[in-house]
Amino acid sequence: MSVLRGRTVTADRGLPAVARCARWLEALGASVVDGEHLACEGVRITLPGAGDDPVALASSAGVYDGPVGPGRWHPLDVPGCVAAAWAGLGLLAATWDAGRGGAVREGSVPLLDAAIGASELSALLVDDPPRGWEPVRWAASPWVGTYACADGRWVQLHAGMPSHLARLLRHPLVEGSLEVSAETLADPLRVGSPREAWRSRRALRALFRRHPARRWEEVLGGDGLCVVMCRQEAEVRAMFPDGRPLRVRALDVATRPPPPPDGRPLGGLRVLDLTQVIAGPTAGRALAALGAEVTKVVDPHARQGWVEAFRAAFDVGKRTVALDLRTEAGRAALVGLLRDADVVIHGFRPQAAERLGVSDDDIRRHAPAAVIGVVSAYGWDGPFGGWPGWEQTAQALAGTELDYGQGRPELVPLPATDLCTGLLLALGVVAALVGGHAARVDATLLGTALELRDGAPARTAVRRAGLKAVLARRPELVRRVERPGLGALTEIGVPLAMAGVERFGEPGPGAVVPDRARRRLMRTLPWVAVLVGGRIGG
Incomplete structure (x- = not known):
C-alpha cells in the first residue's frame, strides 16, 4: 500500500x-x-x-x-x-x-x-x-578507526560502545592480542591514557594485517561486531x-x-x-x-x-x-x-x-x-x-x-x-x-x-x-x-x-x-598528538 x-x-x-x-x-x-x-x-x-x-x-x-x-x-x-x-x-x-x-x-x-x-x-x-x-580525545580513540589489512584493503572498526569492545576482545580471532584498561572498557572513546591509546593502536594495526579485509568483515561483522570493508561506491551499488x-x-x-x-x-x-x-x-x-x-x-x-x-x-x-x-x-x-x-x-x-x-x-x-x-x-x-x-x-x-x-x-x-x-x-x-x-x-x-x-x-x-x-x-x-x-x-x-x-x-x-x-587545553594537548599520529601511521 x-x-x-x-x-x-x-x-x-x-x-x-x-x-x-x-x-x-x-x-x-x-x-x-x-x-x-x-x-x-x-x-x-x-x-x-x-x-x-x-x-x-x-x-x-x-x-x-x-x-x-x-x-x-x-x-x-x-x-x-x-x-x-x-x-x-x-x-x-x-x-x-x-x-x-x-x-x-x-x-x-x-x-x-x-x-x-x-x-x-x-x-x-x-x-x-x-x-x-572531549572531542579530540574521542577522535583519538583507536577503537573507532580504519586499519590496513593483509590484502592492502582497509576495514572500518567501530568498537566505541563498552559491550562491543568487550565482545571484540573475547572473539577467537582477537583474544589475547590486546590489553585494555578498566577505564577504557567502561568507555572506549575515553581511552585511559595517551600511552594506552598509542599501544592499542599499534596492536590493532598488527592484528588487522594478519588477514584480508573481507575475512575480518565476514567473521567479525558476521558475528555482530561493527567491522566492514571500505569499498568503492561502484562496489556497494x-x-x-x-x-x-x-x-x-x-x-x-x-x-x-x-x-x-x-x-x-x-x-x-x-x-x-x-x-x-x-x-x-x-x-x-x-x-x-x-x-x-x-x-x-x-x-x-x-x-x-x-x-x-x-x-x-x-x-x-x-x-x-x-x-x-x-x-x-x-x-x-x-x-x-x-x-x-x-x-x-x-x-x-x-x-x-x-x-x-x-x-x-x-x-x-x-x-x-x-x-x-x-x-x-x-x-x-x-x-x-x-x-x-x-x-x-x-x-x-x-x-x-x-x-x-x-x-x-x-x-x-x-x-x-x-x-x-x-x-x-x-x-x-x-x-x-x-x-x-x-x-x-x-x-x-x-x-x-x-x-x-x-x-x-x-x-x-x-x-x-x-x-x-x-x-x-x-x-x-x-x-x-x-x-x-x-x-x-x-x-x-x-x-x-x-x-x-x-x-x-x-x-x-x-x-x-x-x-x-586553560584546563581544557592542557587536558587536550596529549590527545592531539595521538590523533595526528594515528592519521599519519599505517
Missing part, C-alpha cells in the same frame, strides 16, 4: 533539491507533476538558493570545513539532502494539519540554512565548549542496486483520529522516542519542531562521556523520562507510554527489541494504530541485513571514506549520514500519517549515505568558511541558551520557516557546563 497514493504534488524538478524531494514523495506513492516550487493541496514550500552553484553554497555554509586546516571537498550533497528532507517534512506536516481543519500554510527552506544546520555538533564548540566534551534510504509499509489499520488543530502542523501528535546517539534523536527533534509532543526515554545507567552531550544537542524540544528497559519496572512503565503513543521510533535490532519489549508485536499489542519508525544501519535483508553500524561504517561501505581520503579511507568530519537518516525517518512517519494508516517506516544509514552521493558536485577546490563567521552572518538561525545547571549552549535552529514551527525548542537534558579554557 503506497501511503501517499491519491495525493498530487507539484514540483519544479529543474531545481535539484526539489527534484530530490519529489523523487522521495513519488516513491511513497504521490503523483508528481511539473509546476512551481513544491506544493500539495494548497500547501506550498519554496527553497531559496536551490538554483545556486552547489559548491559555492556549501562552501559558504562551512560544509567543507574540517576541525582544522583549509576546506576540503567531499562527495556529499549535504545542502540538497537536508533541504529536500525539511521541505518534504514541512509539506506533508502542513498537509496533514490542513486535512484536520488546520490552516493552509506556506513555508520556506533556504538551502544555506539547511546546510548550516548540518553543523549542529560543531556549533557547540564555537564559543565555550561544554564540560564533559552493485550489491544494493535499489539503494533506497526509506521504505514505508502501510498496514490495513487506520491511525487514530487526529487531535483538533492547535496552530502547529503536528500539534497534539504524541511521539515516543526510544532512539539514541544522532540519527533517531534527529527524527524526534524534527517532529518536536513541527509541534509533536515527543517523550524521550533515556537509559539512566548510560555513562559514556558523549551521552549527555548528544542529549543536549539532539533532544531539544522533548520531554525526557529515564527508564531502565532491562528491568520489569522499566518495561511496565513503558507500556503506559506505548498506549498513549501515535508514533513510536527506535533503533533496536530485532533481538534487542524483543528482549526490551519494543518489537513490532509488542508495540502493536498496546498501540495497534501507531506508526512505527525504525532506524538501522543497513536494513534487514541483503548481505548486511541486521548488522549493527554507525555513521563511520556507512561512510566506509558507501565509498565516501575512500573518495574523501583519495584512496586511503578518511571519515568526512560531518555526521551528515546520521542527520539525513533521521530527517528521512521523520519524513516517512509523517507520510504514513497523511496516508491515514498504521505503518512500519524504515530508514537506513547506508541508503542515506548513497543518497548523499547522488548529485554531489565533482571534486574541486573549495574554501574554508569558518563556522563562527558563518553563524555571525545568520544571527536569526542561532541562539545562546543559558540555563541553571546547564551553562551556555549554542543552538542552530531548524531551517524550515513556517507558521507554527518551533525554530528553537527547550534545550535537551544533560549536565553541560562551560569549562575553563
Whole structure:
C-alpha cells in the first residue's frame, strides 16, 4: 500500500533539491507533476538558493570545513539532502494539519540554512565548549578507526560502545592480542591514557594485517561486531542496486483520529522516542519542531562521556523520562507510554527489541494504530541485513571514506549520514500519517549515505568558511541558551520557516557546563598528538 497514493504534488524538478524531494514523495506513492516550487493541496514550500552553484553554497555554509586546516571537498550533497528532507517534512506536516481543519500554510527552506544546520555538533564548540566534551580525545580513540589489512584493503572498526569492545576482545580471532584498561572498557572513546591509546593502536594495526579485509568483515561483522570493508561506491551499488534510504509499509489499520488543530502542523501528535546517539534523536527533534509532543526515554545507567552531550544537542524540544528497559519496572512503565503513543521510533535490532519489549508485536499489542519508525544501519535483508553500524561504517561501505581520503579511507568530519537518516525517518512517519494508516517506516544509514552521493558536485577546490563567521552572518538561525545547571549552549535552529514551527525548542537534558579554557587545553594537548599520529601511521 503506497501511503501517499491519491495525493498530487507539484514540483519544479529543474531545481535539484526539489527534484530530490519529489523523487522521495513519488516513491511513497504521490503523483508528481511539473509546476512551481513544491506544493500539495494548497500547501506550498519554496527553497531559496536551490538554483545556486552547489559548491559555492556549501562552501559558504562551512560544509567543507574540517576541525582544522583549509576546506576540503567531499562527495556529499549535504545542502540538497537536508533541504529536500525539511521541505518534504514541512509539506506533508502542513498537509496533514490542513486535512484536520488546520490552516493552509506556506513555508520556506533556504538551502544555506539547511546546510548550516548540518553543523549542529560543531556549533557547540564555537564559543565555550561544554564540560564533559572531549572531542579530540574521542577522535583519538583507536577503537573507532580504519586499519590496513593483509590484502592492502582497509576495514572500518567501530568498537566505541563498552559491550562491543568487550565482545571484540573475547572473539577467537582477537583474544589475547590486546590489553585494555578498566577505564577504557567502561568507555572506549575515553581511552585511559595517551600511552594506552598509542599501544592499542599499534596492536590493532598488527592484528588487522594478519588477514584480508573481507575475512575480518565476514567473521567479525558476521558475528555482530561493527567491522566492514571500505569499498568503492561502484562496489556497494552493485550489491544494493535499489539503494533506497526509506521504505514505508502501510498496514490495513487506520491511525487514530487526529487531535483538533492547535496552530502547529503536528500539534497534539504524541511521539515516543526510544532512539539514541544522532540519527533517531534527529527524527524526534524534527517532529518536536513541527509541534509533536515527543517523550524521550533515556537509559539512566548510560555513562559514556558523549551521552549527555548528544542529549543536549539532539533532544531539544522533548520531554525526557529515564527508564531502565532491562528491568520489569522499566518495561511496565513503558507500556503506559506505548498506549498513549501515535508514533513510536527506535533503533533496536530485532533481538534487542524483543528482549526490551519494543518489537513490532509488542508495540502493536498496546498501540495497534501507531506508526512505527525504525532506524538501522543497513536494513534487514541483503548481505548486511541486521548488522549493527554507525555513521563511520556507512561512510566506509558507501565509498565516501575512500573518495574523501583519495584512496586511503578518511571519515568526512560531518555526521551528515546520521542527520539525513533521521530527517528521512521523520519524513516517512509523517507520510504514513497523511496516508491515514498504521505503518512500519524504515530508514537506513547506508541508503542515506548513497543518497548523499547522488548529485554531489565533482571534486574541486573549495574554501574554508569558518563556522563562527558563518553563524555571525545568520544571527536569526542561532541562539545562546543559558540555563541553571546547564551553562551556555549554542543552538542552530531548524531551517524550515513556517507558521507554527518551533525554530528553537527547550534545550535537551544533560549536565553541560562551560569549562575553563586553560584546563581544557592542557587536558587536550596529549590527545592531539595521538590523533595526528594515528592519521599519519599505517
